[in-house]
Amino acid sequence: MAKIAPSILTADFTRMGETVQMLDAAGADWIHCDVMDGVFVPSITFGQPMIKALRKITNKPLDVHLMLSDSLRYIEEFAEAGADIITVHPESVSSVHLHRVVSKIRACGKKAGVALNPATSLDALEYIYDTIDLVLVMSVNPGYGGQAFIPAMLGKIEKAARRISQLNLAIELEVDGGVSLKNAAGIRDAGATVLVAGHAVVDAEDPSGAMRAIAGR
Numbered sequence: 519m520a521k522i523a524p525s526i527l528t529a530d531f532t533r534m535g536e537t538v539q540m541l542d543a544a545g546a547d548w549i550h551c552d553v554m555d556g557v558f559v560p561s562i563t564f565g566q567p568m569i570k571a572l573r574k575i576t577n578k579p580l581d582v583h584l585m586l587s588d589s590l591r592y593i594e595e596f597a598e599a600g601a602d603i604i605t606v607h608p609e610s611v612s613s614v615h616l617h618r619v620v621s622k623i624r625a626c627g628k629k630a631g632v633a634l635n636p637a638t639s640l641d642a643l644e645y646i647y648d649t650i651d652l653v654l655v656m657s658v659n660p661g662y663g664g665q666a667f668i669p670a671m672l673g674k675i676e677k678a679a680r681r682i683s684q685l686n687l688a689i690e691l692e693v694d695g696g697v698s699l700k701n702a703a704g705i706r707d708a709g710a711t712v713l714v715a716g717h718a719v720v721d722a723e724d725p726s727g728a729m730r731a732i733a734g735r
Contacts, residue, residue: 519706519733519734519735520706520710520711520712520713520732520733520734521547521548521690521711521712521713521733522545522546522547522548522712522713522715522719522729522732522733523546523547523548523549523550523581523692523712523713523714523715524541524546524549524550524714524715524716524719524720524725524729525550525551525552525663525694525714525715525716525719525720526538526541526549526550526551526552526716526720527550527552527563527663527716528663528664528716528717528720528721529720531564534568534571534572535571535572535575537720538572538575538576539575539576540725541719541720541725542575542576542577542578544725544726544729545726545729545730546578546729547578547579547712547733548578548579548580548581548602548603548712549572549576549578549579549580549581550581550583550694550714551564551568551569551572551580551581551582551583551601552583552585552660553565553569553582553583553584553585553586553596554585554586554660554661555585555586555587557586557587558585558586558587558607558609558610559585559660559661560661560662561661561662565592566592566595566596566598566599567599569582569596569599569600569601570599570600572600573599573600579602579603580600580601580602580603581602581603581605581631581692581714582596582601582602582603582604582605583605583631583633583654583694584596584604584605584606584607584610585607585633585660585661586610586612587610587611587612588610588611588612589606589607589610589612589613589619590606590612590613590618590619590622591612593606593619593622593623593626594622594626597623597626597627597628601628602628602629603628603629603630603631603651603652604623604626604628604629604630604631605630605631605632605633605652605654606619606620606623606630606631606632606633607632607633607634607635608632608634608638608642609635609638616632616642616646617645617646617649620632620646620649620650621649624649629651629652630649630650630651630652631650631651631652631653631654631690631692632646632650632652632653632654633654633655633656633660633694634653634654634655634656634674635656635659635660636656636657636658636659636668636670636671636674640674640677640678640681643681647681647682647685647687647689648685648687650689651688651689651690652689652690652691652692652712653678653682653689653690653691653692654692654693654694655671655674655675655678655691655692655693655694655710656671656694656695657671657675657693657694657695657696657697657705658694658695658696660695663716663717664716664717665695665696666696667695667696667697667698667701667705668695668696671693671695672704672705672708675691675693675705675708675709675710676708676709678691678709679691679708679709679710680709682709690711690712691709691710691711691712692710692711692712692713692714693705693710693712693713693714694714695714697713697714697715697718697732698715698718698732699718699728699731699732702715702731702732702733702734703734706734713732713733715728715729715732718732719732
């Protein structure tokens with residue numbers, strides 16, 4: 519079994535509160551919030567005010583994925599808004615000193631995650647594993663919902679899972695991008711412990727059933 523963190527990226531923004539409450543009641547473990555600035559990735563989504571609003575309507579962990587050119591600048595603001603997990607990208611300009619960035623997240627009392635784009639090597643994590651709580655393997659190029667899972671990422675997930683096991687660290691291995699009812703079992707088998715799904719859950723006729731199937735329950 520894996521945790522399920524439905525993404526609200528594909529939700530109807532005019533009904534965001536209702537969608538989050540539905541996902542909460544339907545059995546979501548976390549709520550995955552994709553924050554995009556239109557610079558690091560092409561799309562623009564939402565920011566701190568949305569996180570603050572969602573914090574008022576759910577007790578589920580808010581899994582906040584910062585796809586920003588300057589994540590370091592906003593860590594304290596997202597922490598104060600109510601994020602429980604804050605995940606940053608080493609490819610971001612402001613994350614060149616990645617240890618400093620994840621240390622700041624932890625100093626704010628939040629769990630720290632690092633997300634890797636498909637072409638980014640796991641080597642970027644080698645000297646910070648002991649300072650992070652989550653590794654997010656992007657299985658699509660970030661920026662848009664509804665993309666197809668990149669098959670080569672299964673090997674990357676397996677490699678990340680082996681390394682985390684070798685180090686004997688309590689790090690969640692999250693996968694985001696193209697996760698569906700068809701490929702979820704293979705992703706779990708590769709070692710993922712948290713699966714992010716957007717369309718496959720939010721647009722499902724039975725979101726609760728879809729989440730159970732994707733999580734392997």
